[in-house]
Amino acid sequence: MLADHKGEVPFIVYILPFLAGIWLAMSFGLADHMIAVSIAFGILLGTFIALNLLYERTKLYRLPWVGGTMMHTLLLLAGTLITLNHDDRNHSNFFAKHPADQLLVRINSEPQLKGQFLRFTAVVDEAITPKHRRHTTGNLLVTMTVDSARARKFAYGDVLLIPAKYDIPDAPFNPAEFNYRKYLSQKNVFFQSFTDLKHVFVVDRKAGNQLVAYSLGLRQRLVGQFKKYMQDPEAIAVASTLILGYKAELDNDILQAYSKTGTIHVLSVSGAHVAIIFMMIAWLLKPLDRWRWGKYLKATLSIGLIWYYSLLTGLSPAVCRAAVMITMVILGTSFTRRISMVNILAASAMAILLYDPFLIMDVGFQLSYLALVGLLVFQPIVYGWWDVENKWLDRLWIICSASIAIQAITFPLSAYYFHQFPVYFLISNLLIIIPVEVVMYAGIGCLIASQAGWVTIAEWTGQLLQKSILLMDAGLRYIERSPYSSVTKIWLNGWELWLMVAFIVLLFAVFYYQRAVLLKVSLVCLFLLCISSSFRKIRSVRTDSISYLNLKKHSGIVFKQGTRAVVLTDLADTDKTFKYSIRLGLDSSRVEDVVILPFSKDTSTMFFKKQANWVRFVNKDMVIIDKYLWLPKRGVKSKADQLFVTGSPHIAPGSIDANFSYGKLIVDAGNSDKATNAIKAGLKDDKKMYALKRNRALVIQSNQ
Structure with missing residues (x-):
């Protein structure tokens, strides 16, 4: 399955402590101990070199474990140091x-x-004040308001002078919301700047990497x-994405069709696409095998053409990863008689992580390497389940065995990140195998013909490309709309992710080694996974809660009882904000029956009743204070558990305390700062007030 001896796969042995070092640096923030780690690494490295030079004199061969322990410790410290050094925040500049005042x-x-x-992201080269200019480093996410015509004036490599106004990206405000701050930090971006065109000055052009x-x-x-x-916009978008890695014009409906059918990997130019290009190159250069030195020329040309294709895709990280690995495969097959593909896979991963250790947290990096592990390690096991004699059935x-192996090994991570499982993945992957190859070859042919000026061939291949894409998309949409096409709302926590990975790996090991103890351990992992999932589901079903969401310019309240919920919001369920800030929270809390209402509509259910501005949820009373609710300065006090202020209403000082006896006052994020401050100033006890603006959603739970 892997190798008979660890000496056949040395990079597997090397990469494990290296990954552990990266994990330590990213998990525990060891920036304050960077000097100590550097000193320890230097001393250990010097000792390691000295012991190797004095190997026989010191009779170190009597203690073989010493060298291995030192090597693993060095790799662990190296992973830690490289990660700490890669983090821009750890540099003095x-x-x-x-x-x-300004940033260049x-x-x-x-x-x-x-x-x-x-x-766009930009490197901050200088921090400028009226008195001096200081050379700096670090990445900044810049967002500016422009029209489409002026947007074309900005390109990679432009040097801009912008105001030094930046802040830390917001953490997720609502339950299960995407953590954009964490996503940016994993790309070594920790600050963002919002500006407009009138405050931006172009200082220079084409100052970036020329390649x-x-x-x-x-x-x-x-x-x-x-x-x-x-001619078809959809076909153009898919062709640009699939062949060139240009995703800017890709429609969300297309993404959903590919995602729900388990073929989203097709739209990420990566290993599979580079492998198709490599097979085409290998076929074209096959005549070189007849010559004595032909294989070396073939290897050189193949590597050059693979990297030129990487150039066509904008040198995207996914393609560069695949190019590095295929380059190592070509070198290995050309200059050695026997190679281990798993060892080459580990070597390419280590080389890439030496350049950018933060890529270990990149979802694409994780899934692409897991898929290759599935193909190299688990596919032979699955293939051995059925002995097929017919030539075509065997192919x-x-x-099918490759698709099953890849889907099995990537499922835990896919479920953890994307919360779904494509039921018909085998059918959809079989459906697109031939069309994808046709699309790749027709697309490359169209580009070559267009560059060479062969208009007729370019037109013919362009039409073939368009029809192939539309046919492929139509088939995937049919599968997507089929009953039970995907299992959704799969939510795993960190422990459940590792338990699922352990179960799947051990299950494959059972088939390979055929040992009962492995089966027992895998079943224990499955049992623990089921217990954890069941406890979370039971806790969710038994929990009633009111969630006051921070939707910035919009409003939203979720009243949840078990698996049922009522959502009061001014958003439509098709709105992007609803999908990312409300829907994910509902799915993660196992809600199955949802009623979505605008604030203006009254309704009554078994656990929820709304009439005008008054809401009763189970045994809790809530009042919505908006610009339509009149509050006299002196009134009869009404009792309410919670008050919710929205719409920036004009509230006379003291009128809230005069009209209500309440436990908590929640001020919606959409209220103006002026209105929020006025409300706070008019309260007798402002500790009862919770302002949602720039704060996390308020979730009030009660176990029934």
Whole structure:
């Protein structure tokens, strides 16, 4: 399955302590101990070298464990040091450590226009004050308001002068909301800046890496060729994404169709796409095998063409990962007689993590390497389940066994991140195998023909490309709309993720080693997983809660009883904010029956009743105070458990305390700062007040 001896796969042995070091640095924030770790690494490295030089004199061969222990410790410390050094915050010239009036930034990504907002990351080269300019480092996410015409003026490598106004990205405010701050931090971006065009000045052009600039410009020109020889916007978007890795124009409906059918990997230009290109290159260069030195020339040309394809895709990280691995495979097969693909896989991962250890937290990195592990390690096990004699059925079974192995090993991580499982993954993957190859070859052919000026061939291949994509999309949409096409609302915590991984790996080990003890341990993992999931479900079903959400400019309250919920909101259920800030929270809390109401509508259910501004949920009373509710300065006090203020109403000082006896006052995030401050000033006890603006959602629970 792996190797008969660990000496055959040394990089598997090396990468494990290295990964442990990266994990230690990222989990425990060892920045304060960076000097101590560096000293320990230096002393240990010196000792290790000295012992190797004096190997026979010291008779170290009598203690073989010493060298192994020192090597593993060195790799662990190396992983820790590289990660700490890669974190810009640990450098003394990090821009956020130096006050400034203006920042000189250099765009280091391709600017993306979404609506009226242009967004890109930039390296902060200088922090500027009226008295001095200081050289700095660190990445900044910049968002500016522009129109589509002016957005084209900004490109990779531009040097801009912007105001030194930045802040830390918001943490997730609502339950199960996407953690954008964490996502950015894993890309070494810890601050963001919002500005408009009038405060931005272009200082220089084309100051970035010339190779990257050429690559991004070339990709834009090639996307333009697709638009020239194809007419359907959907086909153009899929072709640009699938072949060139350009996702800016991809529609969400297309993404959903691929995601729910388990074929989303097709839209991420990565190992599979590079492998298809490699097979085409290998076939074209096959005549070189006849010559004595032909295999070396073939290897050189193959590596060059693979990296040129990486250039066409804008040198995207996923393609570069695949190119590194295939480069190692080509070198291994060309210059050695016997290679271990698993060892090459580990070596490529280690090389990439040496360059950027933060990639260990990248979902694409994790899934792509897991998929390759499934293909190399688990596919032979699955293939051995069925001995097929028919030649064509055997080829079909090879494809099916690969799909099963990859889906099995990636399922825990996919469920953890995306909370769904594509039931018909085998059918959908079989459906797209031939179309994807046709799309890749037709797309490359169209681009070559267009660049060579062969208009007729470019038009013909462009039409073939368009029809292949539309046929593939139609098939995937049919599968997506089929009954029980996907299992959704799968929510795992960290322990459940590891238990599921352990169960699946041990189950494959049972088939390979055929040992009863492995089966027992795998069943224990499954049992613990079921217990954990059951306890969480029982706790959720038995819990009633009111969640006052922070939706910024919008309002939302979730009244949950067990698996039922009523949502009061001014958002439609198709709105993007609803999907990301409300729907995820409902799914994570196991809600199955949801009623969505605007604040203006009255209703009555078994556990919820709303009439005008008064709400009763189970045994709790709540009043909605908006601009339509009149509060006299002196009134008869009404009793309510919670008050919810929304819409920036004008409230006379003291009128809330005069009209209500309450336990908690919640001020919606959509209220203006002026209204929020006025409400707080008019209260006798402002400790009862909770302002949602810039704060997490307030969840009030009661176990029944």
